[in-house]
Amino acid sequence: MAEESNKLQELSIDCVIFGFEDHQLKILLYQRAIEPEMDQWALPGGFIKIDEDLDRSASRILKEVTGVNNIYMQQINAFGAVNRYPQKRVITIGFYALINPGNYNIVPGVGAKAAQWFDIAQIPVLSFDHNEIYLYALNILRKKVRYEPIGFELLPEKFTLTLIQRLYEAVLGIEFDVRNFRKKLLKMNLLIKLPEKQEGVAHRAANLYKFDKKIYNELKGKGFMFDL
Amino acid sequence: MAEESNKLQELSIDCVIFGFEDHQLKILLYQRAIEPEMDQWALPGGFIKIDEDLDRSASRILKEVTGVNNIYMQQINAFGAVNRYPQKRVITIGFYALINPGNYNIVPGVGAKAAQWFDIAQIPVLSFDHNEIYLYALNILRKKVRYEPIGFELLPEKFTLTLIQRLYEAVLGIEFDVRNFRKKLLKMNLLIKLPEKQEGVAHRAANLYKFDKKIYNELKGKGFMFDL
DNA sequence: TCAAAAGTGTTTGCAATACACCCATGC
């Protein structure tokens, strides 16, 4: 820090929360109840408090705006174009997270008229530079998915092989061969086959699996190439 | 942005500049000429101006502190622990870059008593949380190197296959088999064999190569797995 | 002629790909 700043600026956080539901990848948006950009859909966000670490700030903001609590978010990038926010200079730090929508109750909170999940195929025009932030996050997710396991956070505890295949297909926007996908996935030893099957489906019931948390975490560190 | 902030905070930028020289990976540090932490070695950094985009700010700061001009830096992460900086709350955005030290003239500038390259095996204790920022950057570099080509920015225009192997070895801290390394590298079509050889070496002169910029950029986008 | 680094090929095993049919269940 070689020089003193001549003016102060403000710092905010915006959250891109991904969820997987109905075989579709979604993000969580809220509708602004205050100016600027009243009524627009936007990423859940807010200002950082002066006595608050970044991660805690992100969690608080997400909770306040959408009611979603207690999730692990990861920083992705700072966005600081001079005019990205009207009237004053606001630099924002983007965070993202993966969650299973079924586990959370969405309740619009501070400054929000509404909050809901949007299919990534139908994201509206968002406030400020939020479309850019969202696209950046999606890009990160698409890269990440090829180098380390995802799914633990997005899927229910017990799931079928078809569901995890649909997840990968939804994230990457491509389709996989059933047999090769399963071979590759099972070879990692990432999944544990449960002695349980689906219930109440109008066709042959699929076997349920869960993640082997230990191997999952190992692969997070080490990385792999998911090439399908 | 659902809520107004109650207090303003300051924002800085810190740069982790990697270079490759004498078969070693290095980073560029400067010695602080002002308080706080006078005389300590630190990452080149400074405060963001209110009318300045982040990238431009990073370039300006690097230039002012070390004399290094006109390089492309990439954002890596924001660091915002409440007490990371003494006296006041300062959140900093880390940037990193890869350059060939031979192409730049280091001249300690604003607030710097000295500026020089340090082998990554001998990084001193740095100011504030700069060791953490540096390690974060090193980690990113080590991941990146496995998924996309590096070297263009770090190596001289013409180089030997052995030199690029040494670069990968220095970055990753492991050794590769000569034959397999060359096979893999050449198979990418990334390198163009020049009709020139090393000169003035006391052993068999090695062939020189350069990057095929077009394929280099393609691979940057697409990614690959460097598994050796 | 010696020292120092450059340069080169083969074998083996595993993983990626492409591809089609039978199975279990509920209605």
Next chain:
DNA sequence: GCATGGGTGTATTGCAAACACTTTTGA
């Protein structure tokens, strides 16, 4: 019994890994 998705195996091909000797050059 039919519609719906579940579940499985093989043949081919290419890449990764392991491994040691000869060549060139300058001093």
